[in-house]
Amino acid sequence: AQKVTQAQTEISVVEKEDVTLDCVYETRDTTYYLFWYKQPPSGELVFLIRRNSFDEQNEISGRYSWNFQKSTSSFNFTITASQVVDSAVYFCALSEAAGYSSASKIIFGSGTRLSIRP
């Protein structure tokens, strides 16, 4: 069975601090996708990144970076120099990659509520 664990329920940091959101996943599939989504107070989830299980390269996009380590089944997300606008609930997620039809059935973690204090 597939499972995503986000052990950090809530994190609060002061603006400009760096913060890392942890994500650990379980799957028996050999090919799979990992994702991060952001849910601001408006409620609309926003896609941030997709990672294929074959691609363990870390990725950086502006202040965001992702560390994918297959050996530890982790896909952590770091925000550098956090800003108040980063305050949201962040979800790590997983889907099998047997075909495009399966990649819409996404297993979400329980989310980490991130609060950035000015």
Next chain:
Amino acid sequence: KAGVTQTPRYLIKTRGQQVTLSCSPISGHRSVSWYQQTPGQGLQFLFEYFSETQRNKGNFPGRFSGRQFSNSRSEMNVSTLELGDSALYLCASKPQGAAGELFFGEGSRLTVL
């Protein structure tokens, strides 16, 4: 480009009633998925439709059903409502070939009394 539109945004029903929620995907997106979000269970996949066919289904009872029309708009229906069905129901559409890159609507918040 207009985003995913869900109606109604808020609704209140009583136990035993039924409800229909509507979702208009982004123009050109043929895949529509539905998710239920509750504080206790988190985000859970309900089903996915593509070209009017249900392509994938989550572990929900038969009271939860859906359909998709030829213009890709989708509806989901919950019959014989229970208190536990109170949730935020999120619809998402996906462009062709973009695995897992879902575009979500703001959701329909259902309260069952």
